[in-house]
Amino acid sequence: MMNSIYLYLLSPLHTGGTTQEGNLLGIARESHTNLPYIPSSTVRGRLRANVTNKDVKFRLFGTDLKDSQQLEQGDIWIGDASILWLPVPSLSHSVIWISCPMLLKRWLRVQNTNPRLPTDYSCNFTDGKNPIYLKDAIIQPNKLQKWSDWHQFLPKGMSESFDINRVLVLPDQHCNTLIQMSLWRQVKIKLDEHKSVEGGFRYEEAIPPDTLMYLTWGNTSQANGTSKQSSEDFEQLIAANEILQIGGQESLGRGFVQIMN
Numbered sequence: 001m002m003n004s005i006y007l008y009l010l011s012p013l014h015t016g017g018t019t020q021e022g023n024l025l026g027i028a029r030e031s032h033t034n035l036p037y038i039p040s041s042t043v044r045g046r047l048r049a050n051v052t053n054k055d056v057k058f059r060l061f062g063t064d065l066k067d068s069q070q071l072e073q074g075d076i077w078i079g080d081a082s083i084l085w086l087p088v089p090s091l092s093h094s095v096i097w098i099s100c101p102m103l104l105k106r107w108l109r110v111q112n113t114n115p116r117l118p119t120d121y122s123c124n125f126t127d128g129k130n131p132i133y134l135k136d137a138i139i140q141p142n143k144l145q146k147w148s149d150w151h152q153f154l155p156k157g158m159s160e161s162f163d164i165n166r167v168l169v170l171p172d173q174h175c176n177t178l179i180q181m182s183l184w185r186q187v188k189i190k191l192d193e194h195k196s197v198e199g200g201f202r203y204e205e206a207i208p209p210d211t212l213m214y215l216t217w218g219n220t221s222q223a224n225g226t227s228k229q230s231s232e233d234f235e236q237l238i239a240a241n242e243i244l245q246i247g248g249q250e251s252l253g254r255g256f257v258q259i260m261n
């Protein structure tokens with residue numbers, strides 16, 4: 001059985017990619033969509049480090065070479081974190097959260113509910129008269145479809161806890177392009193003792209704050225007879241660590257996420 005965990009980004013989050021192109025330090029991306037994601041090992045490592053009881057730590061996450069002479073698999077598996085809704089700036093509506101049929105279908109595959117998938121250009125705030133101005137894009141009102149059951153594509157109770165109140169479903173290709181354009185890019189330089197630029201500079205990408213992501217988890221085949229206890233311990237671990245810092249740059253206030261079942 002698959003369970004879901006949700007990550008609401010409280011600050012920009014950078015997870016290192018495998019390559020660096022020129023002076024751009026990229027983030028981890030899915031090979032088939034090129035969309036940003038958070039590797040499961042990043043979340044697993046952070047949660048594992050927060051377990052103080054060694055017996056519980058080894059049972060949930062297994063052992064490392066530094067823990068023992070033999071590697072053992074834990075009772076819990078954790079998947080990669082995918083984007084569900086990502087905020088983009090809007091000249092007409094301040095901030096709009098976007099997604100697309102591909103991302104929503106992916107999310108529905110691991111849910112117990114099966115609401116009707118919205119069509120392209122579905123949104124919950126159209127008046128049928130005025131266009132929507134997104135970052136470098138204008139959507140005319142005749143394209144927009146009124147979407148009344150949009151709450152079903154958010155975790156239960158989350159729409160009241162966070163600021164996700166204007167949502168828009170874009171075609172897959174357009175959504176992908178807009179997500180790439182809406183990533184944070186920060187210029188980083190190094191200053192010498194005279195406060196002059198030493199060497200060159202680089203751009204560093206990050207997933208923007210207020211993005212809603214999710215990952216799946218469950219019991220491994222190793223959890224033979226201990227799955228119930230391990231699941232309960234893992235859920236308690238999530239509840240005890242509502243705010244996590246992942247992806248590095250903690251001193252800059254980066255990578256803080258609110259995590260919940």
